[in-house]
Structure formats: structure tokens, C-alpha cells
Amino acid sequence: MAAAKTARGRIAPLAEEDTLSLGERAYRRLRESIVQGVLPAGHKISERSLAVELGISAQPVREALRRLEQDGMVVTLPRRGTVVAEVGPAQLGELGRIRAALEGVATALAAERMDAGSIAAIAAILKRMQAGTEARDTDALDEANEEFHALIHRATGNLFLMRSLGSLRAYDNLGRHRAVGSTPRDLPKALAEHKGIVAALKKRDPALAEARMRHHVLRSLVTNGVLPPPPRKERRT
Structure with missing residues (x-):
């Protein structure tokens, strides 16, 4: 549901046809x-x-x-x-790391619990991501990305985890809204990470799925300026 913008400090009324409470x-x-x-x-x-x-x-x-x-x-x-509330950069970073951990746990559970229909559905979303990446259509990619994560969350069957991640994704969106954000050259990297996650889900490998999702979320937080880049490892001479 997109919030229609009006004047600053004012929001649009709700539509009558919405079916949620x-x-x-x-x-x-x-x-x-x-x-x-x-x-x-x-x-x-x-x-x-x-x-x-x-x-x-x-x-x-x-x-x-x-x-x-x-x-x-x-x-x-x-x-x-x-x-x-005022949510500062430090708090956004902390919440981002928490979300990365929970997204990883959710993907591990999904790897164990996803049925054939859900695997097919996430593969179809991945195809849309491929098309959106090739067209550099960020709106289509944002929509597909939301569906990608939502499908994984539902596959866990864990209501507490779904609610927790729902709240944390709002802070992720807040961080992205404030940051400069990804550039077109980052899109293929994100696509490759999503492909790796789907491959781990298809293999029913919880540990691999968790590691790949956690890496993906942390990398995106760095790209969007929410987290600082990790320190470079010094090469041994």
C-alpha cells in the first residue's frame, strides 16, 4: 500500500475498497x-x-x-x-544488522519448509528480477524484491518471525529513502545474490540459504550507506 503524498505533515484518506482491518x-x-x-x-x-x-x-x-x-x-x-521518533544512522545500522540475522533465519527455515509451489513461485519472481535488471527498471525490481522476501517469510510459517521482519523492513525502507541508494551497476550484483539464494532453497540447504541471505542483506545495507564497508583484510607478506 503506497502512501499518497499531500502537503507535508498530511496524509491521504484510506480507500473504502481495502479489505484489511x-x-x-x-x-x-x-x-x-x-x-x-x-x-x-x-x-x-x-x-x-x-x-x-x-x-x-x-x-x-x-x-x-x-x-x-x-x-x-x-x-x-x-x-x-x-x-x-528520530531514528539516527547508528540505530538504523543496528536494526539493519538485526534484520540481516532474522532474514537469514527465515531463509533457513524456508529451505526446510517450502513446497514445490512456493519454489516455483520464487523462481518466477527471479525471472522478473532478471528482466527488471536488464531493463534497469528499479520500480519493477523493488516490487519483485518485496514479493521475494514476503514469500520466504510466509514459507517459514512462523507468525512471530513474520511480524518482526515486517516491522524491521520499515526501517530498511527508511534507510534506503534517506540514502543515495544503489546505482545501476549494483543491480547485476543483487541479481546474482538472489539467484544464489534461490539455488540454496532448491537444494534444501538451510545453512547455505541462511549464509547467502545474510550476506545479501548486509551487502545491500553497505551499498545504501546504512552500514560502513567492512574493513579490508591485510594481506600477509
């Missing part, structure tokens, strides 16, 4: 509004104003804000009320 829809819309900077750090949150802007009652907004506070994306301050 109001609380879930409000949570996703507010989370994306924070990621995209529509609701910037330090912005004071008014539960009543948000309910009016979203076109819903206060209860689902209250539920969404409670979840966002658990995620660390909003905070309640004395004499100020609820505001959008």
Missing part, C-alpha cells in the same frame, strides 16, 4: 507516511486529526499508534504528547 490499514498507511517523510521526525501526532484525515474513527488510529510505538517509530514525550 481498519487498524491494519491505518498502521500501514502511517508507517509508510513516516518512511516517506510525509510525517517527519518530531512531527506532533494528533489522534483526532489523523482520524479525520484517514476518514475513520479514532479507535483504529489509536491501535495503529500503539503498534507504531512498539516498533519505535513514534514516541510519547512529557508535555508534548505523541511525536514521530
Whole structure:
């Protein structure tokens, strides 16, 4: 669900045809509004104003804000009320490393649990990634990448892991939104990493799948400037 941008500090109302619960829809819309900077750090949150802007009652907004506070994306301050949290580079880096570890665990579980249909589905996503890389279509690649990770998360069958990764991916998107980001020359590298992950899934090799996914996530964090490059190993003379 993309958050439609209006004026700074204001967000678009929810569409009536959405089928998710109001609380879930409000949570996703507010989370994306924070990621995209529509609701910037330090912005004071008014539960009543948000309910009016979203076109819903206060209860689902209250539920969404409670979840966002658990995620660390909003905070309640004395004499100020609820505001959008300031997430600095150091915190983004820490959360990125945590996500890399959890993505690795999820991929290891997926290697053990994915059925033939899921393997075929992720192979089809990989073909779309190949086409998007060749066309340098970053929008198509972003969409395929989200589906790639979401499929792996679902294959684990672990609700706690899926929820944890869902929250952490919001911070990943926040980091990418702030950073310069990948250049076209980085796209083939990402494609090769995704191919390696799919190969490990097809081999039903949990250890290899976990290692390749963790490497992929950490490398992407370095590329996007969220983490510093690892120190170069000195060559022995």
C-alpha cells in the first residue's frame, strides 16, 4: 500500500475498497507516511486529526499508534504528547544488522519448509528480477524484491518471525529513502545474490540459504550507506 503524498505533515484518506482491518490499514498507511517523510521526525501526532484525515474513527488510529510505538517509530514525550521518533544512522545500522540475522533465519527455515509451489513461485519472481535488471527498471525490481522476501517469510510459517521482519523492513525502507541508494551497476550484483539464494532453497540447504541471505542483506545495507564497508583484510607478506 503506497502512501499518497499531500502537503507535508498530511496524509491521504484510506480507500473504502481495502479489505484489511481498519487498524491494519491505518498502521500501514502511517508507517509508510513516516518512511516517506510525509510525517517527519518530531512531527506532533494528533489522534483526532489523523482520524479525520484517514476518514475513520479514532479507535483504529489509536491501535495503529500503539503498534507504531512498539516498533519505535513514534514516541510519547512529557508535555508534548505523541511525536514521530528520530531514528539516527547508528540505530538504523543496528536494526539493519538485526534484520540481516532474522532474514537469514527465515531463509533457513524456508529451505526446510517450502513446497514445490512456493519454489516455483520464487523462481518466477527471479525471472522478473532478471528482466527488471536488464531493463534497469528499479520500480519493477523493488516490487519483485518485496514479493521475494514476503514469500520466504510466509514459507517459514512462523507468525512471530513474520511480524518482526515486517516491522524491521520499515526501517530498511527508511534507510534506503534517506540514502543515495544503489546505482545501476549494483543491480547485476543483487541479481546474482538472489539467484544464489534461490539455488540454496532448491537444494534444501538451510545453512547455505541462511549464509547467502545474510550476506545479501548486509551487502545491500553497505551499498545504501546504512552500514560502513567492512574493513579490508591485510594481506600477509
